[in-house]
Amino acid sequence: MNVKIPYGESDFEKVVTENYLYVDKTKYIELLENDASYELFIRPRRFGKSLFLSMLRNYYDINQKDRFEELFGNLYIGSNPTEKRNSYLILKLDFSNIKTFGGKEELIESFDERVIESVKDFFIRYYNILDCKNDKLQFNNSIGAINFAASMTSNVGKKIFVLIDEYDNFANDLITTNEELYYDIISSQGYIRTFYKALKALTTTTVDRIFMTGVSPILLDDLTSGFNITKNLTLEKMYNEMMGFTLPELETLMERLCLFNIFSRDILIDDMKQYYNGYLFSEDSKQRLFNPNMVLYFFDNLVRYNKYPKNMLDLNIKTDYKKLETLAFNFKDEETIETILAEGQIETTLVQRFNLEYMYDRKENFVSLLFYMGMLTIKESFLGDVTLVIPNIAMKEIYWEYFKLKLAETHKLDVDNKKIKAAINEMAVKGNCNKFIQCLKKSLESLSNRDLVKFDEKHIKILILSIFMNNIYIANSEYEVEEGFIDILLSKNKAFAESINYEWLIELKYIKEKDRNAFDKIKSEGLKQISKYKNSDKLRKTFNLDNMKKLLIVVVGKKDVYVEEEI
Structure with missing residues (x-):
């Protein structure tokens, strides 16, 4: 049976x-x-x-x-x-x-x-x-x-x-x-x-x-x-492990389903870690957990069709988290969300009891609520404070989707989803980023001067990740390698791996209009960083660097976008 x-x-x-x-x-x-x-x-x-x-x-x-x-x-x-x-x-x-x-x-x-x-x-x-x-x-x-x-x-x-x-x-x-x-x-x-x-x-x-x-x-x-x-x-x-799957538990399930007869053990486990793992609920524990419902959804697709699902995130979970978004984002704290998206982490003190009378007065309440909801998890702790991170790609998708809507609503960004999809398809299949850059320029031009007052490299990154996020690429922000952190690494979604020819390493720089004369210096710094990253052993072991495009994007003000591909 x-x-x-x-x-x-x-x-x-x-x-x-x-x-x-x-x-x-x-x-x-x-x-x-x-x-x-x-x-x-x-x-x-x-x-x-x-x-x-x-x-x-x-x-x-x-x-x-x-x-x-x-x-x-x-x-x-x-x-x-x-x-x-x-x-x-x-x-x-x-x-x-x-x-x-x-x-x-x-x-x-x-x-x-x-x-x-x-x-x-x-x-x-x-x-x-x-x-x-x-x-x-x-x-x-x-x-x-x-x-x-x-x-x-x-x-x-x-x-x-x-x-x-x-x-x-x-x-x-x-x-x-x-x-x-x-x-x-x-x-x-x-x-x-x-x-x-x-x-x-x-x-x-x-x-x-x-x-x-x-x-x-x-x-x-x-x-x-x-x-x-x-x-x-x-x-x-x-x-900590009373609910959710540990890695050994996950491997036992995969063996019972004979998945290693069809898929590479290392690749399958690594992919599931990226999408469904990362949860840690106790500062004193080291054992990270996989979301059980996400895992079972994934297994169900693998067993039925012998391939990855097109949507790595269960749409039922997306619907459930929409309800929670309404609760969490009632704080209207865009600055905190921007910090989480751009830096990938945030420090806080975990709140264990909420009093609604003071609910919206403390940033810790908002961040702690995201933790309990599973949209953030513990990375590490020190002297009573914890550093929280987005646990996995599945949760990142929910952030990006929210922020994309927020950008369109707050900043009236001109987003043509059909053109964006075509631009990303061209990046994936032909390794050509021209349409992508045109979409970026148009989005930047739609920003008001007021929007640009506090604009910096972080906002460019958020703009790119939220507007251009889709299920063709996995958008890795601040991807860690030996020489530092890559601003954006676009890696293949395994569900479409056969159709994707190119992955992308992107370094971002932003220069305010008044600092335009620093362009040559900043451009040179960006190219040097790319040169260091492309020699990374971690990158070489994980990706085919022959098919990875290395791109420097320098944005000046809101009108000029300079692009240079590093060979």
Whole structure:
């Protein structure tokens, strides 16, 4: 029987019983069980949170006791079961689809419906234990529902394990669309805080454990007075690899799929590192992670078609991150985005709790939010500060797409996508950059004099990378070699490798109009840098330098663009 790829699957029982690939994360059960009783864990979207919750549900569910060997026998925890296995009634709450666009009453009604549905499912699952007739399952609100579930469970001498998926989803929507309503529902007498107060009260009687997941700690601080019992495990070293794939785990999956029979091991792993790897969630850890959903999407395409997908970034993930962009870029901090895009990194102090009242006053909040969303990750840390970087090319694409739209909106750039595509095709196939330069000139000419006041080499780079970014080339900014950092390195997208004849090494220089007389000196410096770069051992080992064009672009003011190709 062929092994299946669990792309989009979040049902643990289905995955382990129907011959799907599964990376064994069950060793974390005993770590979590020996830690706090009430836990919060944050990871970016599509990072395996729902599947992990499903695994916990099956492990602790009293109804699955007779199936323990079937479900867990081949996994770590099957040989190392904990004291509390199959000892709980599981109440699973999912707040991913709470309605936030219709006002307070509709939000509360939607919240109540989700909780009440979960409680009714709870009684259906445990009808043989709780002995509760359907006519008793009539609830006025969510608090009444959970209190009734706890009371009936207490009557039979059992305990409840509450699993909460996407605890912050509706909050993330509200703070970008309706802050007033957000404050209302999480105020001291607000409905959501009152619900969590009621849940907290149940921890003194029937609710023995809680495990919550989300994508940001935004709601955490505002719930504190009503729900100050959870321990945030997000940044702890021992849980860094709890979700996501390590390189050894990835290689095991690839071997099971026999991918190394078709593709070069080294090339395949290197390509996946560029696109899907790089995530590090603890300052004290060294193990970087691959985004599991991105990896499974890639595997699904490789197995189906024996070639790379045309879109290396799953379009479903792009859609999900669009929602998060609205949240993150509500800060309107273009300067920070420019720094991240141009320099590839930014230093900050990670914020672990957000208070919406002061949310937009601190740059650290914005940068930290990008970290929790997975759009930045830890590069290194020193004396309490961390350096964050864009984790991989997939995330860079989201930045470039956003910034391209922002440039067009803010600076009224004249962008002809059809001409740009033709220009890039000519660079790739014929090694000719004339059309590309013409597009660049036209874009620069559309800038106002006000735009040029703070204009420098960084802005030229951002302009090129955002406007000319597409899926033909991988646009590497500040590509590191022995002699320094190449401004832009355009390398082949492997999905189109057979059609791409040329790659490009581009050195950029910008001269303000008033400094035009420095042109010869700056041009000479640029050509010397290219000469150093092209002798790089790293570059030679990774690329075919015979088919790599070396280009110096010097922009003077906003009208003159000088180009010289170094042979």
